[in-house]
Amino acid sequence: MLVIMKRERIESPAVETRAPGRPRSEEAHDAILGAAVALIREVGYDAVTMEGIAAKAGVGKATVYRRWKEKETLVIEAIGRIVAAIPIPDTGGAEGDLMALMRAALGMYADPASGLLLSGLVAAMARSERIAHAVRTGFDATWRAAVRQVLERAVARGELRAGLDIRLATDVIGGPLFYRYLMSGGPVDEPLAREIVSILLRAFAREGGG
Amino acid sequence: MLVIMKRERIESPAVETRAPGRPRSEEAHDAILGAAVALIREVGYDAVTMEGIAAKAGVGKATVYRRWKEKETLVIEAIGRIVAAIPIPDTGGAEGDLMALMRAALGMYADPASGLLLSGLVAAMARSERIAHAVRTGFDATWRAAVRQVLERAVARGELRAGLDIRLATDVIGGPLFYRYLMSGGPVDEPLAREIVSILLRAFAREGGG
């Protein structure tokens, strides 16, 4: 699952030594990243062009290339910007916590821009190991961390059995939504979320429990 | 989940009525697809060009564009050639049947071409409703039909509870593999498959059953 989060700069010039000459403009930097994010959401990954980004940012192409050696590098960083902080819920129970997480995910899928973003991302990941890595250590990791924390708390409370495979559980929670959204085209909604949480709870309930 | 089938042409001329004029050359068609497959293997997905494909196939560019409106469509179909069909298993038990299905899926994910195929497909689907429809009624529907048949048989045998949501079950079976393969990057292997089947069987077991 991915829920987009806040991420810091991936590529940056070494700023340790004081460079001579005019310093790089922080404004231009932000404008470029902002334009890239906007274009990725608007037209999708493939249709984004460096010229379009530069134009939208009101910046010369050279200014873009001075900071990012190639399109891929910039897009990776831009993708990192498309983040939502995902609050880790604490409702006191596993079901409540998981549903809160699910609702955050549903919110993302409900955004019409997400289809292009997600699919473009997936295509880019398949083509570039660097992009794949950026996405995995970026917003996917954030989601997984949130799920992990919720699950561990549930284990600690005795709601779920100790030793459950957290990675597996995470994929079971997020996978069906992802698959439905991108491939099979069914509704990605609250009932689906509820069913999945229910399946998970049943499957990983404390032994001898429920 | 999708397991690629025969050769469900995405772009195809209406073949209902006998067309006048010279029919399209099956040789040219095969040569183009063959050249595309060869080039994808040689230089990789991104570096494939329509001009290169036409040249390697010994064919005019117009002949390529007559069949595939755009590069993406052709490349997707070419990659689809690499992947194989899925037989509907009948081992006599739900677990055996589901694992057989899973192994077919694992086989596809194990093919290095699949990442490109799947991600290209996903990106194309997000861009084009036509492609999305073709994939959903083609590749994906085939997989879903196989799963449905296996599940219905299990219900008939009393292994699974009547009235289970087959669409949901299908997404729960296929989603985690798809998600792991394209997004989170974990292993898509036999243990994962076994766990998922196990979760499903537990979640949808006949009520009161063991």
Place this chain on the structure above:
Amino acid sequence: MLVIMKRERIESPAVETRAPGRPRSEEAHDAILGAAVALIREVGYDAVTMEGIAAKAGVGKATVYRRWKEKETLVIEAIGRIVAAIPIPDTGGAEGDLMALMRAALGMYADPASGLLLSGLVAAMARSERIAHAVRTGFDATWRAAVRQVLERAVARGELRAGLDIRLATDVIGGPLFYRYLMSGGPVDEPLAREIVSILLRAFAREGGG
């Protein structure tokens, strides 16, 4: 000078005839030539395509190529169709005859289609000696013959001097209109015609004449 006729007869439907499987080759022939003429007038020589001609004639490309080996050959023949019989005037005097000829020419220049036709023709002549020959022995020759006859009659009547260079006189009559129309862009009208006739009469008046 060339004088182009207003020739209709572009369409050749007339499908009333029952075809027992015998060639209607003459119809196709005429339809092709008619379509070629129409297209030359409509869009100019360069923009004419064999496909356009075949389509407009309601004929397959092969049918066109069966009769004319290449575009040039067809266009040559089509151009030959765009000729008008130019009536040789006989007003009883050189000035009247020449002005009658002039008015025929002015009529052609007044037709808006003539600009494209003429310029296309000129370009085609420069490119192809065969086309040049066709044009020169086709409608240019018709014009020259008319002028010649008028001038010879005038000589016979004693209005113009014997031994005048008829070719020169013809070029002096036709050249300025042609040049103005195609190059300098001035008006090609009655006053111009009158002046030219007047110059010619003065220049070639019988020696010792008025």
Place this chain on the structure above:
Amino acid sequence: MLVIMKRERIESPAVETRAPGRPRSEEAHDAILGAAVALIREVGYDAVTMEGIAAKAGVGKATVYRRWKEKETLVIEAIGRIVAAIPIPDTGGAEGDLMALMRAALGMYADPASGLLLSGLVAAMARSERIAHAVRTGFDATWRAAVRQVLERAVARGELRAGLDIRLATDVIGGPLFYRYLMSGGPVDEPLAREIVSILLRAFAREGGG
């Protein structure tokens, strides 16, 4: 009549204000025109391709298209390079001056490239008002200005009658050569020039003069 002049750029960027950005390369410009001229000579007008020109000039296609919107415009300008300027003669007499002008024109017609140049120009003018205007205010105007000056001097000297229609005289001088060269195919030579000058002098001689 036209005698091609200096280098009256047909397509040119607005040069009034200092443009931002990298200025266009004069080297590239010359290389393109040079390559175009060379190819026209080598393979002929029709067979010239923009790709060939760009390749021979060692230049990207975009660099060519940035300067000339279409093939025709470039080729016309390239051909214009082949032809030289026309000096305004001053021999002291109308006949001498006019014959000097005529000889300049004959020189142009004698150049084998001129047929292609002229016909291409004419075709382009018929297709494009912009090109027509450029040619009329460029090439053609230069010739007309020279003729005008010669004629006005002759009027001032009393050799030709006051109030003669200069535009008419210019067309009568240039038209027959142009027509003969492009259409009727007769010789464009000194005798023709001499006859035309003679006709003109007779037709526009000072009244009562001899």
Place this chain on the structure above:
DNA sequence: TCCTAAGCGAGACGGTACGTCCAGTCTTCGT
């Protein structure tokens, strides 16, 4: 205060591929 290095927006540069359009040829079917 001026010098120098590097920044800036703008846009041209050489390339490569795109998707379209014809020329002239070939192939199928129907009449």
Place this chain on the structure above:
DNA sequence: ACGAAGACTGGACGTACCGTCTCGCTTAGGA
């Protein structure tokens, strides 16, 4: 044995980007 339809190879067209390279200018810090 035609003729209509339309596919075939080949190759130029004009466009759009890529990543690089000037241009004339601005913005600092250090001399």
